[in-house]
Amino acid sequence: MTRRIFLRNSALAMVGVGSAPLWLERALYAADAPSPRKKILVAIFQRGAADGLNVVVPHGEKAYYDLRPTISVPRPSASGDKREDAAIDLDGFFGFHPSLAPLKPLFDRRHLAIVDAVGSPDPTRSHFDAQDYMESGTPGIKATRDGWMNRALPKPGGKVSPVRAVSLGPTLARSMAGPNPAIALQSIGAFQVRDPEAARQFQDMYLASKDPVMRAAGRETFEAVSMLQSVQSQPYSPAAGAQYPRGRLGDSLRQIAQLIKSDVGVEMAFADVGGWDHHVNELGQRASDGQLAVLLRDYGQALGAFWQDMGDRMSDVVVVTMSEFGRTAHENGNRGTDHGHANCMFVMGGAVKGGKVYGRWPGLEKEQLYEGRDLALTTDFRDVLGELVSRHLGNPTLKSVFPGYSPKALGLV
């Protein structure tokens, strides 16, 4: 990888070496300069415990319809006025909620895989604890201070990009907390100090601070600012007519796409979307109405737009989704569901062996349910994440990424 090729492939070519960030200049002369086409993992967290059973509908399971007399999604074979609300068949047993129509082509073209009856083995039904356990990657252990994504960052070759790990939103995701630099970013455009003179002064103050935490935070911040200057100077239009839905998730994914395509060294990205805690009005009189239906429309559109926008860059990217736990198999009488156990995860990418639902389906008969109420767990979420970390990112050190657990690959990538 020569310097010339690096610059040609990178957006930084526009800036010119003179004004390139310090790390880049140094890196160009390092023997092991980072490749601009590293593998990338994008994690999306659905906060609030998404109802997996209504996202990927087990329409082949009779018990599903018995347990949910008013908030089930009709079978794909439904006729008459129920057709619009019918599940979109995937493999004869499972189907998508109708709002996820944009993702059906991806599933058919085998770029989208689903893992079902997957999640955390810890019995907690507390949102807060379960999210904590999933993001720390150590279910049941509260003492873990860093996040699985930070631990999963592959060991760097030379100096690393300050924007190697990006968390979209006003605060740094728990998943990315840790010793490796990771930045929280709300808006690419706003990620700077607006006055160059003041910027220099602030930078000096932070780097000179007696407080080591402030010093480190300052350093990470200003290095990232420097790195993103080149991205900010170029207006961005999503490719291939991709249309991200307005709102938090669409916004986050669009910016992640922009960052990846700008070749600033992003290896991990995180976005979250809240509002999945559907204790009431999960679905309306029709399955295509109700809170979950609305949320899934946004969700499907955002993921679909990301795929379109990224184009053939998706060969290097895997998107994985997760939620802290699922919901009760039965509805609760308020057209909603309460906190449950196992859920489903999506895995999307050019290299993904998609077009199927992975995992062993335990069934929804009473004796098959977890504690008699929830979908039982047959795959640990760390199996999914572990495989992506080792086989997609190429980081084999799973013992340190998921201490106390040995992930078993499912064959997703």
Place this chain on the structure above:
Amino acid sequence: MRKPALLALACLCGLAAFAKNPHDARQFLRQIPNNDKVSQALNRLTFGPRPGDAERVRAMGLKKWIDLELHPDRIPENPVLTAKLKTLDTLAMSSAELVRDYPTPQMVRQMVAGQAPFPADPGRRMLIQKLAAKAELKQGQGDQPNPTAPDAPALASLLTREQIRTLRTGTAQQRLAAFQTLSTDKQDDVIAALPAGLRQGLFQIAPPELRRKIEMANGPQQMVARDLMEGKLLRAIYSDRQLDEVLADFWFNHFNIFLDKGADHYLVTEYERDVIRPGVLGKFRDLLEATAKSPAMLFYLDNWQSVGPDAPQPRGQGKKARRGLNENYGRELLELHTLGVDGGYTQKDVTEVARCFTGWTINQPQRGGAFQFNPRLHDNGEKVVLGVTIPAGGGGIGGIQDGEKVLDIVARHPSTAHFISTKLAQRFVADDPPAALVNRMAQTFLKTDGDLREVMQTMLASKEFWSVGAYRSKMKSPLEMVASAVRAVNGDVDFAFALANQVAQLGQPLYRKQEPTGYSNSSQEWMNSAGLLARMNFALQLANGKVPGVKVQMAKAATELGSPEFQKR
């Protein structure tokens, strides 16, 4: 050679709590010099010192000042604040009045259709009728995406060309004068017809009453949210009862409500004013019950819809689905409000607690209705909560006793004492508060039957509060940063809307934390690059006098307000 470097990096980028080594218990016993104690008090018990505050506290005597802050009723409120809050009229209204006077578009349609009463005030009624007419006009457009098209000609028909020219290009004085010569009626029409840019410009130079008219044009239901945020910032900046304000922030956060969840939009005003604020230094049991019976909480955590599975009569007949038990409130009551997640309750307890609270509902939540116990929704069976048997049949008024018994049990539980003490210590002392202090506070809690003032006193009299380990060890939350910056420059705040937006930019949209956990009391929450940059940019804006609505009266450099030191308290 790489390993030591990595280790050093790991230490620097410390996962350790802010500043000092948190595991060194001795730091929490070493006292700060007397000279620093006033600073510690002001940093922790107020939203930041204003110029002259330190001298005032020294003159009064630190102990006396703290005692006064713990008895806010003895402090006369700042008349400047009182005057500014007056214009935010929604803050004094009941939920029902809010729904009627600041209706949503749906509510407006209901009024026009005769299904709901118009507001009593004739001026308000006319305003709403105009809004209805405007909404109909917009709907009638259908395919035309340009909502301003019909308004443009309207401006020309309302004003002379001279007037329009003045409004576009005149000085602030000229624009105001031209506007104020118009009749009240016409003013409303002109405001509605003005393009957004001109309306915004007018807003920034307008006196308070005119500002409200302009805000109403954006949709009356938004006034409720705007007043809440304005009110909160004005109080943080101007109140002379500073500890009271800090505690109001703490306890609202502890008993968090998400403003944007449906009916809660209209229920939060009353909640904060009548439930939270009066209870911050009283008995925990009283505060807890007030939240449990508040329409805001009943709606937010879905308890208003919770029905006992064996209830005598299911709610809603005919087409509506049969309702059932909803565990949301039961769980969060135990996990977040009282015992804490490790407090020793089980899933069974959650369900049993939920059963006790069936029937605790709201009369007409969408109309700003009040708490109502509905015995027909109540599960009258026997329950066992945390080992205590609550007999079947409830006794008393159809079973409301069951829920009240639960509140008795949890409010007095040792885990609750410990959990509440931990949270208070985390907010006021250190991110990782020393166990010895928390234990003493918990003891006070149990001994005094949950007297929050006594618990605060135990904390404020402790060695730990005045220790090196605590001093300047916490990072300011976005609200604290913005308020302390405005206080530091002795800011004169005409309107606080822009400041509220800044607090959101820094990561803490007021009243808009979606999860019942509320915002964290820990510094780690705010220590990230997006937040740091936003703080620096806000510091720049404020120092340069460029924050709309805020006049700097005591110049401070941006490099001070945006410095790492200023981010700490």
